[in-house]
Amino acid sequence: MIYDYLIIGAGISGAAAACELRDHGTIALIEAESTPGYHSTGRSAALYTRNFGGEIVRLINRASHGFFQNPPAGFCDTPLLSPRGLITVAVPGEEETLAPIMNQSTPDTAIDMLTGPQACDMAPLLRPEFVGAAAFEAGVADIEVASLHQAYLRSFKKSGGNIVCSMRVDRISRKNDRWHICAGGRTIVGRILVNAAGAWADQVAVLAGADPVGLVAKRRTAIIVDPPVQIDPSRLPAMEFADSDSYIKPEAGRLMASPGDETPIEAQDVQPEDWDIAVLADWLQRRTFIEVRRIEHSWAGLRTFAADDAPVVGFDPNIKDFFWLAGQGGYGIMMAPALGRAACSLILKDDLPDDLVSLGVLKDDLSPGRFTATMSA
Numbered sequence: 001m002i003y004d005y006l007i008i009g010a011g012i013s014g015a016a017a018a019c020e021l022r023d024h025g026t027i028a029l030i031e032a033e034s035t036p037g038y039h040s041t042g043r044s045a046a047l048y049t050r051n052f053g054g055e056i057v058r059l060i061n062r063a064s065h066g067f068f069q070n071p072p073a074g075f076c077d078t079p080l081l082s083p084r085g086l087i088t089v090a091v092p093g094e095e096e097t098l099a100p101i102m103n104q105s106t107p108d109t110a111i112d113m114l115t116g117p118q119a120c121d122m123a124p125l126l127r128p129e130f131v132g133a134a135a136f137e138a139g140v141a142d143i144e145v146a147s148l149h150q151a152y153l154r155s156f157k158k159s160g161g162n163i164v165c166s167m168r169v170d171r172i173s174r175k176n177d178r179w180h181i182c183a184g185g186r187t188i189v190g191r192i193l194v195n196a197a198g199a200w201a202d203q204v205a206v207l208a209g210a211d212p213v214g215l216v217a218k219r220r221t222a223i224i225v226d227p228p229v230q231i232d233p234s235r236l237p238a239m240e241f242a243d244s245d246s247y248i249k250p251e252a253g254r255l256m257a258s259p260g261d262e263t264p265i266e267a268q269d270v271q272p273e274d275w276d277i278a279v280l281a282d283w284l285q286r287r288t289f290i291e292v293r294r295i296e297h298s299w300a301g302l303r304t305f306a307a308d309d310a311p312v313v314g315f316d317p318n319i320k321d322f323f324w325l326a327g328q329g330g331y332g333i334m335m336a337p338a339l340g341r342a343a344c345s346l347i348l349k350d351d352l353p354d355d356l357v358s359l360g361v362l363k364d365d366l367s368p369g370r371f372t373a374t375m376s377a
């Protein structure tokens, strides 16, 4: 069989693109691991906010919001977003560091200034002596990542899509205008190749004969700890700190905390470093009433960035029928609905969906051509 589309990578990006393309041809969604979502998609902090990332990321997040709030009928039984809110805390004497955050307040995404006592009422696990003031963004929400990912995969399968797991593509060739992707003696053939391989996207490009776009995978560490007694974590907002990269958020009755590390590292099944966890535990005990007696669980994941921090979505300028869907950084879950639609629209119509265009996103903002010299004819 010759598929119309081969998609490498069944994380949130590949799954969203597969779902959006499902009525436009035959598709094989190919995943190296035995379970889709094993890498970055299954390791995120699961937050949605319009105010993370650079300008392009924010516009894409904005374009995803409608889908999160009103997914297509029958897509998912449970809400994809639940209200969380986010406070960004400034230490006493450094309240002015909140000014850039307050400047992002719009009627759509209101951000309110809280006094120190107000912030501590909202987040009583914070040690008050370190809370001068805080910025509160009510519109930040938790994303039901597993539900979203599974719903994309389910919709794709329902319309006849083929998910092939445990196939780590290690050879790609092109014969008679068709891609042949191979692993362990298996070959799958298709017309258009979509590279949704996350941290491995540059490696997949090289296998296909394309130039890498210079993606950098960065490790981020997270731990799960118990909240202080008498604090109900489900009522807490997510917490960021103007003087630190660390953050804390409620997670299934406990607390997730991260040092906000961004250590460049080769694409791999990344694991946390003891040192990062120890530094985080010490910081938590100094700044909050959390007593880190036992770390319930720890993990690390990769956030993969292009040089300008915007995603890389579009046909390769030099390699025919090779499409990029990569470089989602730390925002790939919240961008997935809009990027899935963007990928589908660029593949079928060579243009972005109207809503992204009217928000001001240009094809060139996402194109891999911004990093790759075009070969002269």
Ligand SMILES: Cc1cc2nc3c(=O)[nH]c(=O)nc-3n(C[C@H](O)[C@H](O)[C@H](O)COP(=O)(O)OP(=O)(O)OC[C@H]3O[C@@H](n4cnc5c(N)ncnc54)[C@H](O)[C@@H]3O)c2cc1C
Pocket: 008, 009, 010, 011, 012, 013, 014, 030, 031, 032, 033, 036, 037, 038, 039, 040, 041, 042, 043, 044, 045, 046, 047, 048, 167, 168, 169, 170, 196, 197, 198, 199, 200, 201, 204, 220, 221, 222, 258, 300, 301, 302, 303, 304, 326, 328, 329, 330, 331, 332, 333, 334, 335
């Ligand atoms: C700690 C942490 C916190 C984060 N917090 C947030 C957040 O709050 N909100 C948010 O929106 N985003 C967040 N992110 C970012 C988000 O998780 C990623 O941007 C997103 O998951 C990327 O999805 P992906 O499908 O592109 O990559 P992945 O989920 O990594 O999927 C790529 C897949 O490609 C497969 N693959 C690679 N090479 C091959 C090959 N040769 N053959 C076959 N398959 C291959 C891999 O096995 C992998 O499953 C966070 C990330 C981390 C690590």
